[in-house]
Amino acid sequence: MNEELFEILKKGVIDGDVENCLKSIKKGLDSGVSGEDILVKGLIPGINIVGKLYSEGEYYLPELLMSGKVMEESIRIFDPFLSKKGGERAGKFIMGSVKGDIHDIGKNIVIMMLKGNGWEVKDLGVDVPPEIFCEEVKNGNYDILGISTLLTITMPNAEKTINAIKQAGLRDKIKIMIGGAPVTKEFADKIGADEFATDAWEGLTKAQRLLIKK
Amino acid sequence: MKMTGTERVLTALAKKEPDRVPHMEIIIDPKVQQAILPGVSYEDFLDHMDIDGHVIFDKIYAWKYETVDEGRGIVRDQWGALTQFGSERLGHPIDRAIKTEKDLDAYVCPDADEEWRYDALKKWIKRFKGKKAIFAHVTDVFDIARESFLGDVAYYQAMIEKPELVDRVNQIVLEYNLKSIKNQIELGADALTITGDFAVTKGPMVSPKHTGRFLTPATKKQVELGHKMGVPVFKHTDGNLWKIMDLLIDTGIDGLHPIDPNAGMDLADVRNKYPNLCLMGNVDCAATLSWKSVEEVRQEVKSCIKKAGYGGGYICMSSNSIHSGVKPENYVAMINAIREFGKYPLELA
Numbered sequence: 294m295n296e297e298l299f300e301i302l303k304k305g306v307i308d309g310d311v312e313n314c315l316k317s318i319k320k321g322l323d324s325g326v327s328g329e330d331i332l333v334k335g336l337i338p339g340i341n342i343v344g345k346l347y348s349e350g351e352y353y354l355p356e357l358l359m360s361g362k363v364m365e366e367s368i369r370i371f372d373p374f375l376s377k378k379g380g381e382r383a384g385k386f387i388m389g390s391v392k393g394d395i396h397d398i399g400k401n402i403v404i405m406m407l408k409g410n411g412w413e414v415k416d417l418g419v420d421v422p423p424e425i426f427c428e429e430v431k432n433g434n435y436d437i438l439g440i441s442t443l444l445t446i447t448m449p450n451a452e453k454t455i456n457a458i459k460q461a462g463l464r465d466k467i468k469i470m471i472g473g474a475p476v477t478k479e480f481a482d483k484i485g486a487d488e489f490a491t492d493a494w495e496g497l498t499k500a501q502r503l504l505i506k507k
Numbered sequence: 508m509k510m511t512g513t514e515r516v517l518t519a520l521a522k523k524e525p526d527r528v529p530h531m532e533i534i535i536d537p538k539v540q541q542a543i544l545p546g547v548s549y550e551d552f553l554d555h556m557d558i559d560g561h562v563i564f565d566k567i568y569a570w571k572y573e574t575v576d577e578g579r580g581i582v583r584d585q586w587g588a589l590t591q592f593g594s595e596r597l598g599h600p601i602d603r604a605i606k607t608e609k610d611l612d613a614y615v616c617p618d619a620d621e622e623w624r625y626d627a628l629k630k631w632i633k634r635f636k637g638k639k640a641i642f643a644h645v646t647d648v649f650d651i652a653r654e655s656f657l658g659d660v661a662y663y664q665a666m667i668e669k670p671e672l673v674d675r676v677n678q679i680v681l682e683y684n685l686k687s688i689k690n691q692i693e694l695g696a697d698a699l700t701i702t703g704d705f706a707v708t709k710g711p712m713v714s715p716k717h718t719g720r721f722l723t724p725a726t727k728k729q730v731e732l733g734h735k736m737g738v739p740v741f742k743h744t745d746g747n748l749w750k751i752m753d754l755l756i757d758t759g760i761d762g763l764h765p766i767d768p769n770a771g772m773d774l775a776d777v778r779n780k781y782p783n784l785c786l787m788g789n790v791d792c793a794a795t796l797s798w799k800s801v802e803e804v805r806q807e808v809k810s811c812i813k814k815a816g817y818g819g820g821y822i823c824m825s826s827n828s829i830h831s832g833v834k835p836e837n838y839v840a841m842i843n844a845i846r847e848f849g850k851y852p853l854e855l856a
Contacts, residue, residue, distance in 0.1 A: 309667060350750075353714045355663040362664060395591050395599045398659045419601075420593070445793040446595065446832040474708040475769070475793060492709065 295326055299335040306339025307346075309359025311366055318367060328370070340364050340409045344494035354398075357493075361405045368408065383410065384504045387429055388439035389417030391450040396443040399473060402493040403439065410497060423450070423457035430463050437500055440486070442473040452484040459485070468503045472496050512559030513697055516640035516822065520698060520739040520761045520785045524819035528812055528849030530842060531560035531640070533702065533743060533764070534567075534596055534828040542835035550634060556842055559822075560640035561631060562700050565687070566597055568627035571617065585617040586680075588655035595830055603658035608672070616679050619686035625694055632695045640698055643691030643738070645684040647703030648725035652676040666717050673721055681725045685732055692736040699733040699740040701726060705755070706746025708770045718751045727758040734759060741787060745827060747771045756781060764788045765826045766815075774814040774821075785820045790841055792825040796833045801840040808844035813855045823849060 298321045305314035314336075321331050343360040346352040352360075386407055390400055397419050404414050417429060430438055438458075440451045451471050458464055464485075471486040481489035488503055490496035510518065510526045518525040540552050553561060563569070571585040580592040587604030605611050631641050653662040656676045665672045688699060705711060705722055713722070726742060733740040741762030747770040748755060748763075755763065765788025766772045774789050789811045790796065795804055808823060815821035823845045829838050848855060 350710050353710075353717070354659075354712055355666040355714075355717060358660055358663045359667050393593045395593060395601055401660075420591075444595075445797065446830055447593075 295321075295330065295334075298326060298331070299338075302331060302335030303339040303342070306336055306360050306363050307342055309356060309363060311359075311363050314363050315366060315370075318370060332367075336364060336367055337410060340406065341497075344406050344497060348492050348494035357402060361402070361409075364405065364409045383412045384436035384500070385413045385415075385434065386437050386439060386500065387415045387417065387433060387435040388441065389421035389426060390419040390441040390443070391447050391454060392420055392422045393447040393450055394442055394444050395419045396441075399443060399493070400439075400441040403441075403472060403490075403496045406493045406497045407500065410501075412500070423454040426454045427457045427461050427463065430458060430467050431461060435467055436504055437468045437470055439496070439500075440469065440471045442471065442476065445475050448473075448475060448480065451486075455485050468506075470496065470500060470503065511637060512557075512635075512639035513637055513641075516560045517697060517739065519819055519822050520741065522761075522783055522785055522818075522820035524851045526851060528816050528845055528851075529559040529640075529822045530824065530845045530849075531558055531562075531822065532824055532829050533562045533700065534564060534830075535838075536596060536829055536831040536833070538831045539829050539833050539835050539838055543839055550631070553635075553639065558639070558842075560642060560698075561635070562642040562644050563628045563631060563691070563696070564702075565644050565646055569624040569687070584655055586651060586655035587614075590655075600654045600658075603654075603656060603661065605656050605676070611672075611675065614679070616683055619683045619690065624687070625690060628691055628694055628696065636695055636697075641696050642698050642700045643688060643696035643733075644700045644702065645687055645729060647701050647705075647722075647729075647742075648677050648680045648684060649705065649722045650703030651680045656680070663713070666713065666721060670720075677721065677725055681728060684725075684729055688729060688732050689736065692733065692738055696738065698738045699729070700743065701729055701740065701760075702743040704746060705744045705751060706748050706770070708746060708767075710747045710749075711751045712746075715750050715754065719754050723751075723754045723758050726755075726760075730759045739785075741785065745770065752777075752781070756784065761785055762787050762822070764822075764824060768826050769793055774811055778815050783820075785822065786815045787822040788824040788826050789815070790823065790825050792827050792830060792833055796825060796829070796837045796841065798834065799837070801836060804837045804840040805844040805847070808841055809848045809855060812845070812848045812853065816849065816853050816855075819851075 301317050347357045404416055407414050440454055442448050442451045468487045470488045471481050472490040476489050488499045490499055515525040515529040519529050544552050572582040575581045575583055582590050584590045588600040589602040590598040591601045592598040730740045739761040742760045743764045745767050762785035766774055766777055766786055768789050768791050790807055795807050
């Protein structure tokens, strides 16, 4: 019976069916299914499939964001359970859009995927100067820094951010990922990032890999 | 015989061969323009560089803004959205105008008939009518309805949850745009530009089904009005458009810009599949115009003209705009290369 519930939840996330998911979660909890199981065996597999479908061009922003809405409304119920996900250790991620870039939807989708997979995420917002990134890395205890840049014109600020972190002697403290539509491996290597991603699913999977290597 | 810029551009949009491949841009950043010709006005710059057309961009010339925080470059746009300006000429909304349906019930749409909106257009027509192609312009309905009205997340979610809300917001913007288009063409614009991205590097922002349901119908109505009033129309959208190309063609557009080279849009491939479409753009402004060499710019222009110029129907432009990161010498090299390689009949090895 639990397996059936998990399938319903997984499908609810994939279909972006908020009402049915929340109803099923309450039903599951009432019948003694653990909150952790509901999250780890039902919801998270759903959002991961959604992320993959988005990456493969089967799902688009409306579908991704509706699934995100399901996770968001469900996460409100499961907040205490977001410290771990399945057998993989979740980490601490800090993220922002570089100075001059005020686009945030790509960044916000990555954050949604990370949180849905048990990561703790601090969102620095948009138009973040290198010195703020530096200060946050210095004062926090993060595993990964995510730098988002959607505009070609602001890509140099990603390099300035990484250079500022190096100059502050913080480079070995944190892994750095750079993301955004115009980002390439060539650019990421040139500026000294550890990884790059061009969509949320790629960002999540590479972040998980970086965490294992750390 | 040497054509005027107007003749050149309109000939290319009609998918015929002009005297040479036309060149124009949707936006040329003032910093680049001033670096090439310091102290010269934008109008004089277009004349001196013999650029064939100009777009009277609505967000720059015809929208109202109210300053909210001058230090941070934050204004409220005419739709009610908070918009932030950075280093480029166009700002980006950071907070939407409509947060609840009650906001929409009480909403008062800007008035497209206010005369001041057309002051810039009248000035350009007075100076350049018959010499350079003057483009009327509207930002597409999807762009405004999503960014300024509902915000990205709410708009995308409403496409699935509340399609009637999307229809309602789209209709408000469409009615404004249609009035604006009519006014601009009546004042003498030679052609119409509709800008607003439908795709990103990897593909369309929304599915083909949603593109056909919510995006292209409004574009089509704007194109139809342009045609009814006797002018050709081109659509600008970045990104990989392959999955929605047929939908775009179905709107009736005469031209498409920029045929994004970094998003898998090859000029030759588009030309082969859509022989009756005027192709515009494709000279890479992300890398080539920004940091590659003058010779690389020259070769890329040559390649673009070779792929799309034969038979006419190509306007050589950047792959988005001459933004502030473009090297001035590279933009000059681009224009020079268009003159070098773009004379009809083309003879490119």
